[in-house]
Amino acid sequence: xxxxxxxxxxxxxxxxxxxxxxxxxxxxxxxxxxxxxxxxxxxxxxxxxxxxxxxxxxxxxxxxxxxxxxxxxxxxxxxxxxxxxxxxxxxxxxxxxxxxxxxxxxx
Amino acid sequence: xxxxxxxxxxxxxxxxxxxxxxxxxxxxxxxxxxxxxxxxxxxxxxxxxxxxxxxxxxxxxxxxxxxxxxxxxxxxxxxxxxxxxxxxxxxxxxxxxxxxxxxxxxxxxxxxxxxxxxx
Numbered sequence: 735x736x737x738x739x740x741x742x743x744x745x746x747x748x749x750x751x752x753x754x755x756x757x758x759x760x761x762x763x764x765x766x767x768x769x770x771x772x773x774x775x776x777x778x779x780x781x782x783x784x785x786x787x788x789x790x791x792x793x794x795x796x797x798x799x800x801x802x803x804x805x806x807x808x809x810x811x812x813x814x815x816x817x818x819x820x821x822x823x824x825x826x827x828x829x830x831x832x833x834x835x836x837x838x839x840x841x
Numbered sequence: 842x843x844x845x846x847x848x849x850x851x852x853x854x855x856x857x858x859x860x861x862x863x864x865x866x867x868x869x870x871x872x873x874x875x876x877x878x879x880x881x882x883x884x885x886x887x888x889x890x891x892x893x894x895x896x897x898x899x900x901x902x903x904x905x906x907x908x909x910x911x912x913x914x915x916x917x918x919x920x921x922x923x924x925x926x927x928x929x930x931x932x933x934x935x936x937x938x939x940x941x942x943x944x945x946x947x948x949x950x951x952x953x954x955x956x957x958x959x960x
Contacts, residue, residue, distance in 0.1 A: 768946060770886070777936055777950035778878075778886060789948070821886055825945035829900035831888040 736760050736827050738834035740820075746840045753809040755837045757822035762802045766826035769798055769807045771818045772836075778821065782807065809839075817841045843867040843949045845937050850954030857927050857958070863920040863937030863951055871895075871915040874940035876947060877922050879933035887933075890922065891940060905931075927958045 737760040747753050757767065765785035770778040780789045782798035785805055795810045809816055822834040849861040861877070876891040890901045890911040899911050910923040920937050934955050938947035 766944075770947075772886075777938075777953060778947070779950075780946070780948050783942075783946055823886075823888075823945065825942075828944045829891060829898075830902070831891075831945035833886040833888070836885045 735830070736763060736824055736832055738822055738824055738832050740822060740834040740837050742837060743835065744838040744840065747812050749812055749814055749841065751812045753812050753816075753839060755807045755820055755839075757800075757805040757807070757834050759803045759805075759824055759826075763824045763826035765801045766824055766828075767798075767800065767805050768823045768825065769796075770821045770823060770833075771816075772821065773818045781820075812839075812841065814841055843939070845939065845949060845951035847935065847937050847951040847954035850935065850956045852957045852959065853927055854960050855928060855958055858923070858925045859927065859956060861922040861924070861935055861937075861954060861956070865918050865920070865937075865939070868939070868949075870913075870918040874943045875911075875913060875920045876938045876940050876945070877911060877920075877935055878938055878947065878950075879931075879935045880953075881930070881933045884933075888945065889935070891945075892920070893943075924956070927956075929958050932956060932958045 767785045769782040772778040786798045819836045819838045877889040892911045908926045912921045934953040936953045937951045939949040941948045
């Protein structure tokens with residue numbers, strides 16, 4: 735099974751900061767990597783798919799990069815509404831899917 | 842407007858059964874794979890099961906194989922998760938989600954329904 739890890743597990747940042755979250759797969763997954771944002775008590779929201787494609791309606795301050803085993807989610811200028819937990823998710827081993835453990839971003 | 846509304850959650854004793862439902866609107870239900878994803882209290886997300894458009898292909902995470910059954914009724918635009926032999930570690934919010942690629946790309950999600958397994 736493909737295991738996903740994320741770092742850091744949590745971080746504190748200020749409005750306007752550049753934030754980078756890393757996701758690593760236990761084996762190469764090409765670009766089959768998606769990122770989700772989840773706010774407390776809410777369903778997850780898709781931010782980025784195929785490692786770097788921004789989902790429609792998602793602010794351009796979010797970006798994704800990487801391929802193979804190492805991926806990053808970057809928020810170029812953190813906004814107050816970005817307080818959330820972020821999850822990576824691999825779809826390479828379809829029909830089995832796994833999420834990373836999450837990164838909590840505190841403002 | 843795309844909407845997914847789960848129901849059927851609640852408190853159940855260990856070893857018990859429960860059936861979750863997800864009623865959808867605002868899109869052609871029979872054109873999409875559908876999935877269940879769960880989240881234990883204070884924990885991360887876990888994909889549980891997915892079902893193909895006609896219901897002929899179903900996939901499960903290992904921890905629920907043989908205990909959970911995913912199904913759908915395209916005429917009723919509804920997705921189901923029948924859960925048997927429930928255990929404490931099945932306690933979670935269960936979300937239904939539309940798979941926009943058939944490969945685990947979930948754009949639309951329901952609000953979730955809480956399942957609590959406890960005596």
